[in-house]
Amino acid sequence: MASAAYKYIIVGGGVSAGYAAREFVNQGVKSGELAIISKEAVAPYERPALSKAYLFPENAARLPGFHVCVGSGGERLAPEWYAEKGIELILDTEVVKADIATKTLTTSAGNSFKYDVLVAATGSTFIKLSDFGVAGADSKGIYYLREIREADSLIEAIKSKKDGHAVVVGGGYIGLELAAVLTMNKLQVTMVYPEPWCMPRLFTSDIASFYEGYYLSKGVKIVKGTVASGFELDAEGHVTAVKLKDGRELAADIVIVGVGARPLTTLFKGQLEEEKGGIKVDGFFKTSNEDVYAVGDIATFPMKIYGEQRRVEHVDHSRKSAIQAVQAIKAKEEGRSIPEYDYLPFFYSRAFDLSWQFYGDNVGETVSFGRDEAAATKKFGGYWVKDGKVVGVFLEGGSAEENKAIAKVARLKPSIDSIEALTSEGLAFISKV
Numbered sequence: 001m002a003s004a005a006y007k008y009i010i011v012g013g014g015v016s017a018g019y020a021a022r023e024f025v026n027q028g029v030k031s032g033e034l035a036i037i038s039k040e041a042v043a044p045y046e047r048p049a050l051s052k053a054y055l056f057p058e059n060a061a062r063l064p065g066f067h068v069c070v071g072s073g074g075e076r077l078a079p080e081w082y083a084e085k086g087i088e089l090i091l092d093t094e095v096v097k098a099d100i101a102t103k104t105l106t107t108s109a110g111n112s113f114k115y116d117v118l119v120a121a122t123g124s125t126f127i128k129l130s131d132f133g134v135a136g137a138d139s140k141g142i143y144y145l146r147e148i149r150e151a152d153s154l155i156e157a158i159k160s161k162k163d164g165h166a167v168v169v170g171g172g173y174i175g176l177e178l179a180a181v182l183t184m185n186k187l188q189v190t191m192v193y194p195e196p197w198c199m200p201r202l203f204t205s206d207i208a209s210f211y212e213g214y215y216l217s218k219g220v221k222i223v224k225g226t227v228a229s230g231f232e233l234d235a236e237g238h239v240t241a242v243k244l245k246d247g248r249e250l251a252a253d254i255v256i257v258g259v260g261a262r263p264l265t266t267l268f269k270g271q272l273e274e275e276k277g278g279i280k281v282d283g284f285f286k287t288s289n290e291d292v293y294a295v296g297d298i299a300t301f302p303m304k305i306y307g308e309q310r311r312v313e314h315v316d317h318s319r320k321s322a323i324q325a326v327q328a329i330k331a332k333e334e335g336r337s338i339p340e341y342d343y344l345p346f347f348y349s350r351a352f353d354l355s356w357q358f359y360g361d362n363v364g365e366t367v368s369f370g371r372d373e374a375a376a377t378k379k380f381g382g383y384w385v386k387d388g389k390v391v392g393v394f395l396e397g398g399s400a401e402e403n404k405a406i407a408k409v410a411r412l413k414p415s416i417d418s419i420e421a422l423t424s425e426g427l428a429f430i431s432k433v
C-alpha cells in the first residue's frame, strides 16, 4: 500500500476545494505542497450547473466548460491547471478514515496520506427516501442528484423515457429546478411535497404562489400536503408509479428525489467538535483542532451579522469560506492576522426563464411588492422586517444593479418608517439605501 505526505491536503474535490486550490496558488503554494483527494472522477466544477444547464435538452453545459471558478466570473481551472501548479489531484479516491491524532488519511484502496494542515471539504450527500423508511426507494428509475455521475445517469433516463411521466419528490431547490428542466425535456412532470407551498425554507406563501402558478402554466402538476410512501414496480423491478400516503398513485417512468441534504462529517466523528449538524469552526474556519479547517456545506461557522453559529448549504458561501480558510492558514504561517469571516447569506435559483436572488435573513414580518399578474415582465419581491429594520430581500427578475442594491440593503439593515410606507414604496425603497 502506498503512502505519501503533503504540507496541505484538501479532502473533497467539490466547489470549496477548487476555490481553495486557487487561493493557495494566489497566496504562493509551492509545487508538491498541496494535494486534493476526491471521490469524484473529475476536477472541481461548479455544482449548480448539474440541476440546470447540464440537463438542458439543447446546448447543454459539459466539462471542461464549467470547472471552477467560472461560476463567479473567475479563471476556469481545467485539470491541466492543477498539473501546471504542481497540485496533486487525486481523483476517484474515497477517504474512508481520517485520524486527526496522527494526521493520516486512509483511502478505500488502503493508501495513506499524511498532512501538516487538513482542509475538510466533503460537502453534503442527499437524504434518501429509504432514510424515512420508504420501501422500494432504491428501485430502478429512482434518481438522486449530487454529483456528475448521477446527472449522467439521469440524462440517460431522460433520453430513454421520451415523453414519459416524471415524478419529482420534494418541493425545495432540487424539486423546483428539476421539475423545470424535466419539463424542458418534454417529460410530463408531477411534483409532490408535504408542505402547503414550495420552498417553505425561504418562500412566503405569497412568493410561492407565483412560482406554483408559473409551473402550472408550463404544464407541471403539483400535489401538496402528502409524501411518497412506496412504489409500484414492473417485473424488472423498474418503477411504474409512486404511491402516496394519502392513497393516491402517480404514474412514473422516472422519479427524482430532492428531500434535503446531509453534511458529510462522519470521517471526523468524535475527533472534531460539532454544532448544529456540522463541524464547528471559528471565523477563520479552524475547527477544534489547530491543524484542521472545515469549509463549505460541512462548516458551522459564526454568522457575525446575526451573532449566531450557522451552517449554509449554498455555493456562494462554499467559495468564500474556502478562500477565507486558505487566507487564514497562510496568515497564521506568516504571523499575520486577517479579518474574521463576515458573511451575508446569498441564495439564488434559476428555472425556466425565471431567476431570483435573496440576501440576508428571512425572519420577522414580510412585505410583498411588485406582483402584477397582467405584466409581461415578472419582476416582484419581498422584504423581511425585524425590529423595524429590513433584514432580508427577495427579488425575482432583478437587473444586475437591482440585485447589487438588494444585497446592500440586507447588509446595512436600514430602519423603515413603517410597514405601510415600505409597502407603498415597494422596490423603490432599495434605491434610497
Ligand code: FDA
Pocket: 011, 012, 013, 014, 015, 016, 017, 037, 038, 039, 040, 047, 048, 049, 050, 051, 093, 094, 095, 096, 121, 122, 123, 124, 145, 146, 147, 264, 267, 295, 296, 297, 298, 312, 313, 314, 315, 316, 318, 346, 347, 348, 349, 350
Ligand atoms: P461539494 O458537494 O461541492 O463537494 C464535496 C466533494 O467532496 C465532492 O467532490 C465529494 O465527492 C467529495 N467527498 C465527499 N466525501 C469524500 C471522501 N470521504 N473522500 C473523498 N472525497 C469526498 N447552491 C447555490 O447557491 N445555488 C445553486 O444554484 C445550487 N445548485 C445546486 C445544484 C445541485 C444539483 C446541488 C447538489 C447543489 C447545488 N447548490 C447550489 C449547493 C452547492 O452546490 C453546495 O452548497 C456546494 O457545492 C458546497 O460545496 P462543498 O465544497 O462544501 O461541497
Ligand code: NAD
Pocket: 051, 124, 132, 169, 170, 171, 172, 173, 174, 175, 177, 192, 193, 194, 195, 198, 199, 200, 201, 226, 227, 228, 257, 258, 259, 260, 261, 313, 314, 315, 347, 348, 349, 350
Ligand atoms: P431542500 O432542503 O431545499 O428541500 C427539501 C424538500 O424536501 C422540502 O422542501 C420538502 O418539500 C421536501 N421533503 C422533505 N421530506 C419529504 C418527504 N418525506 N417526502 C417528500 N418531500 C419531502 O433540499 P434539496 O432540494 O433536496 O436540495 C439538496 C441540497 O442541494 C441542499 O443543500 C440545497 O441547498 C442544494 N441545492 C441548492 C440549490 C440552489 O441554491 N439554487 C439548487 C439545488 C440544490
